[in-house]
Amino acid sequence: MHIARSTKCVAVQDTFWKKYKKIVAEEVIPYQWKALNDVLPDTEPSHAIENFKIAAGESTGEHYGTVFQDSDVAKWLETVAYSLRDFPDIKLEQNADEVIALLGRAQAEDGYLNTYYLLKEPNNRWTNLRDNHELYCAGHFIEAAVAYYETTGKSELLQIMERYVALIDEVFGPEEGKLHGYDGHEEIELALVKLYEVTDNRKYLRLAQYFIDQRGQRPVYFEEEKEKRKQINTAPTWNDEENVNFGLGFEYQQAHQPVREQQEAVGHAVRAMYLNIAMADLAAKTGDVNLFETCETLWDDVTAHKMYITAGIGSSVNGEAFTCNHDLPNDSMYCETCASVGLAFWANRMLRLDPNRKYADVLERALYNGTLSGMDLDGKRFFYVNPLEVNPFQGARKDQEHVKTERQKWFFCACCPPNLARMIASVEDLIYTQTENTIYTHLYIASQVQTTLNGQEIGITQTHEYPWDSRINLTIQTEEPAEFTIALRIPDWCKQAVLSVNGEVISLEDLDKGYAKHRRVWNDGDIISLILSMPVERVRSHPLVSMNQGQIALQRGPVVYCIEECDNGGGLAALRLPRNASLEDQFIPDLLGGIVRIQSEGYRIGEPQSLYYTGEPEHVPHTITAIPYYAWCNRQKGEMRVWIYED
């Protein structure tokens, strides 16, 4: 384990990502602002801002929405904070300031701030940590506060949240007289580490540590709490007591055993990601190797057994949860956008502890596939659930109604759109990590970074058309010659990479955990050229993934492809990609915002007379057209498959 930090001060200039960041700034943030203020027609009302106004005594009415409705406001604020870096916007910042002021007015005398409890059950604070997300919401506001402070220098929200955390610290902890609980949905733990980062107040780190180490201790707090709840008058929750935690036990909340003993990823996938992030963050701050090792064990379990090729996670709608190894159904899964966003964030945190490409490869896989698929190319519609296969009969499956076959405008539980938006708006924070004298390039995103290495200010400019083009240039800016190491990730998907510095080829024989490390005295204008060959690859699944056998997925560079009905006609399962067919890739500027399209000569199985038949199937020649998975369902609703039958 080593301790690196993410390199900040990166300006994204990337064709691919800049477009998304612009969409977040111009579409998603204004749209979500309208949603939060209930001025959108034809969508579920949010009531999130209104809840705060009522709590502040500035409006009347009742709390409406989920118990975690507040967090939508927090995620919006956090996204705004990141987006303002790229797109300064005085009006938007004013809106944000006003929201923050409103939060201040809604905050209770003692610092408490949660509209559900303030309005609905003022006497029942902290009585249902299992279900009611109080600390989760606090966590998201802390993240927003830190982000807003970092971008704008304004500390109002930070102060509000520090007041709230002071209260939380009085209520929770190992000491006698405090509640020995922790939240049913992890989030505050990672947020407290962020709060520590900007305030240097170790109390926050200790509180995070307490929440982490208390989770899963026996007797499980949620049991005690449930007993105590019998003494009070409180509303039933969304978590049905008849089938509590969806039958998953305390695995649902990763509270089935102390976290350090956990060897397998279980339960609600988003919850699991947030826990893992917090564990990695704590390990980074405290040097706790045991926590890091737990993280690595869980990482290896997720990525070796429980992750879709798109970096989707959560195989089952029941509990939106992990199931067991190799259970990766493509049509009934959950693969929540939030879960893949969480996986991306976790990967970044692991890279700070261990610059191993196994983390960065997954980070990249999540970025270009299972997260972005959650939003259409206009930023106007969203998937919560990201299927890898939509069949003609999907619509008739009443028990799979969670799988939408087209993106929706807004959701009652609106966690995914803002989560994706904050990831896009801060994607630059994921590109580099650095130690004293080494800068690790994990992602190839065209950008300009300014940082300090070995005490010297240096700059690196990435220029390229990634992920479509294999040629990557990095140029060094430095006032004086500077000695440091640049570590460049050679992705696992890349079979042939060529690295040169100022035209001189550098051997890639000795990669360090997948990174080419080059130490030298760098001069201003030095050019690193990296060619990551990206022919179209046929990817297969481990043979225990029974649902993917006989099929291949197409991947080019980090981008996973799919076939869609609008390119290939219906009945996609009838298509066959011959094993020896050549796969033609071509950049099409006016298709889906500019993508590399893949085509191949294959065939379609002719329709027989009966449901079952013997004899040779008829082969009808057919050109198979594949597009990037993230861009599916941007033209017409219809069938889609990532896994294509091979012949």
Add this chain to the structure above:
Amino acid sequence: MHIARSTKCVAVQDTFWKKYKKIVAEEVIPYQWKALNDVLPDTEPSHAIENFKIAAGESTGEHYGTVFQDSDVAKWLETVAYSLRDFPDIKLEQNADEVIALLGRAQAEDGYLNTYYLLKEPNNRWTNLRDNHELYCAGHFIEAAVAYYETTGKSELLQIMERYVALIDEVFGPEEGKLHGYDGHEEIELALVKLYEVTDNRKYLRLAQYFIDQRGQRPVYFEEEKEKRKQINTAPTWNDEENVNFGLGFEYQQAHQPVREQQEAVGHAVRAMYLNIAMADLAAKTGDVNLFETCETLWDDVTAHKMYITAGIGSSVNGEAFTCNHDLPNDSMYCETCASVGLAFWANRMLRLDPNRKYADVLERALYNGTLSGMDLDGKRFFYVNPLEVNPFQGARKDQEHVKTERQKWFFCACCPPNLARMIASVEDLIYTQTENTIYTHLYIASQVQTTLNGQEIGITQTHEYPWDSRINLTIQTEEPAEFTIALRIPDWCKQAVLSVNGEVISLEDLDKGYAKHRRVWNDGDIISLILSMPVERVRSHPLVSMNQGQIALQRGPVVYCIEECDNGGGLAALRLPRNASLEDQFIPDLLGGIVRIQSEGYRIGEPQSLYYTGEPEHVPHTITAIPYYAWCNRQKGEMRVWIYED
């Protein structure tokens, strides 16, 4: 449409079926008797006999069990009636007589007989036809009464049921003042036709006709009934009002439109089968061509779009229902044993109207596959749900807990074991149908039949070792030469059949709907020899069945095969059957009660280092061993697959 009747008086001498009939007589009937009387340890109590005792005032306590608990007694009685034909058993008959006498004592003054309402809601009879199965239970007792009368000549139960039906006829009908309802679970309709057959009382036929034609008329009766229920005090039912009919609307009960307008099989599969049987039966009695055509339309829909290769039906646990075309998941399906039993019975009824092998082929498919799989080879454990694929991760799927990976001893809802038992006990009734001068041989089951053709008593003896051996002999017994037609089904699965009479080969060029018809003057001792070649076939699915692509099923004769973990090791999805591999079939007398086993040289995909990989997979030679699907899970619990990946 022609009108034939099933040929009765058939004595089964078949190695395959006689064994099952013996198991039903010696194991299943006594076991179920114990279950009904609650003397089994470690199983769900039934309480079914006790409910009747309480209703008769001979015991005390409350009703226990489902609203249709009574029907378990009915199905037991019906099975006993059939079984007594083969295995006379005075003690058993006494038991049955005593049960019947108990039913008589439990019957209300006015003829009513349903223990749930008699004991639980005496004032609420006929107030929830949608959910509470009163007429369904009556139907099963009518079937039992008819069967028991036909075997034993005893009419006590028939009288009890005629009294009950007289009451039902007073309550239900198109006339003013009667309830314009029908049962939420079809069954009484087909039973009333049977009652008509033995009594010749056309009132029963009219009542059946009424129930059939009333179903699905607008406004839907269940809506009216629900409104009326608001006026009374009645218990909530199993059918959750929040998600009534599992979200399937009145399709669940095939009451979404008048039955004659229905073009697609929808809703609960068992309900649909019982409706279709009744429609076919009514068509046979009334010559109603329109009803027959409706049946044929529905038949073609089921068998062309919605039936598993095992003759399983019901793709979804939600409502235990049909979904839409080609949606045939192999691991999460329902495929209730009862539904396949219903499909077999329906096929038999269709053959009485139209001797077309499309019906008999499915009848045979159901008999040798998706029905028998519901019971182990000892008759001691049962599947309710019959999966076609069990993966290592099946157990972790909380939302697929309906799929058991081993047979269970008894069920709280114990419909399947007795349903299967009555089918086995009466399998001889499915072999032949006949018109005035033609006898149709639909099934090849070694047996001796006595019947009258063209006014002459004749006998036919089938001798063979079907389904394992391709050579079938039929011998004619007749006192005097007799002219009639024998029609022999040439199964669709058979690519090469040879028919000869007394050694002279008969051309099979001109089959009539799949039947070889041979008319002649038959003499005593004439021998018909039929060779139905049964090499192992590789069967493929229609390309719209996305989950079966790239895979084949092995079928030999009518028997569908599967591969099991105990023969092939775990990780069955890793096995590959090369397209050109020869398939060796061999009869193994001491394996699974004597079966033909299939073996082939194939290979296993080696386990790669990672979940996803590029490059060629490793091929590890492996001998693939397949056994008949119906016999799976008789040695060890483990993985199983019907569909095998081909290469």
